[in-house]
Amino acid sequence: MAVIENVHERVLSAPAPAVGRLIDRLGSDGDPLWPSPTWVPMRFDRPLGAGAVGGHGPVRYRVTAYEPGRRVEFTFDPKIGLRGTHTFELLERGPESCLLRHRLVATPVGAMRLLWPALIRSCHDTVLEHLLDNAERVVTGTVSRPVRYPLRARLAVAVESVRLRAVPVPEQAALLHAALPRPDLADAFSVRVPPGVSADPQAWADGIFRNPPPVVAALLRLRNALVTPLGIERGDSSAFDTVARTDREVLLGVDAAHLDFRADVLVEPDEDGTTVTLSTHATVRSRAGRAYLAVVRLFHPPVVKAMLRRAARVAVAPPGPGARPEVAVAHG
Missing domain, CATH: 3.30.530 (Alpha-D-Glucose-1,6-Bisphosphate; Chain A, domain 4)
Known part of the structure; x- marks a missing residue:
């Protein structure tokens, strides 16, 4: 299978510093972005920063780059079947607008070559859209187009979380x-x-x-x-x-x-x-x-x-x- 390039982004009507503070709370207690308890929460062995090791459920990774309020890069543990990174980044678009983006670039190996298109991609896309909904809700008080959970994602939630x-x-x-x-x-x-x-x-x-x-x-x-x-x-x-x-x-x-x-x-x-x-x-x-x-x-x-x-x-x-x-x- 070719390299996976998966991007989710959302323009938010809020100053970049306000959204950046949300990024800095990823993996912490009370994380406002990660869609928990629907999905197993993101957790690390130390505060967010380069070298922190953790992940969400069986998906393991470590922080390999961190610019507070701007960007955090995670490198997958190759044992999960993905060789590459996923990254949150924030781009300023004006005094009251910014773009929050998540980018996954990785090569699937072994069973992941089948699991990604069959199940993982659907769950990944749903998690990221739910996360962007959370960001929009926190900074604006509403969500214009809330995520709809497809059948495969609903089944995964039922199996993994219960x-x-x-x-x-x-x-x-x-x-x-x-x-x-x-x-x-x-x-x-x-x-x-x-x-x-x-x-x-x-x-x-x-x-x-x-x-x-x-x-x-x-x-x-x-x-x-x-x-x-x-x-x-x-x-x-x-x-x-x-x-x-x-x-x-x-x-x-x-x-x-x-x-x-x-x-x-x-x-x-x-x-x-x-x-x-x-x-x-x-x-x-x-x-x-x-x-x-x-x-x-x-x-x-x-x-x-x-x-x-x-x-x-x-x-x-x-x-x-x-x-x-x-x-x-x-x-x-």
Whole structure:
């Protein structure tokens, strides 16, 4: 494949020094340009400057030239399959106008010769247009033509930013363990989301239980239709009411004649992102409850995973046309 020459630029109605200050914050906490949390943030091993090493996610590079407020050049780590550079530069066009440009010049090698046209280029173009939208929004207060995410970029966001796994019920879920210490059903699933997503457990609980996937909502309606003849209480939204909470944990659930149920949302933020763990305890109280739980065990894991995955994907979702990148799980 020939050398890639990929350019994105935007004329901004703002003085060059104002935009230059945004460039100088690349990779820092609160970086106003990089489109995080939709994409894994840009990070370096030291403040922005020549010699700093880092990147975004699996894309690694180092700073090889830096002119504060004007230009920063990154050279790719050849191990990722690109040999070349990508550069941000700012060109003054008058006292109240400037041009912000990003230029990538690199030769793809190995698998990147196929990955670039198949997937990477679409994601790269989307990231850069989202970044330029952010710059325009910061300096002008609006965006004239917001980026539209193509299908491949949306899929990449879902895969890269939302990683779900089964885990033991955390010891840190103190409210859950105190509420139902000897459960007949106990499981937990966690998801890791990038920095910038809310660490408020109530916001996550609302995102998980108040906005379930359509298929889950349909299953809950079916469940209510089937259990009534068996003498089991119909469920309603009160089953997901908050019964206790701390700064990092929310406990939801209800006691019924056949079964006591609790769901627990635990958030554990750190400098690299936030881990959200959804745990469930259930304790049977009758023969009907034991039979009911035997059936629930078959459907519970995929249902819970679908709800947690949906909430996480909404949290890191790209902005719609004309909208700021706000999310259902609001930023904290």
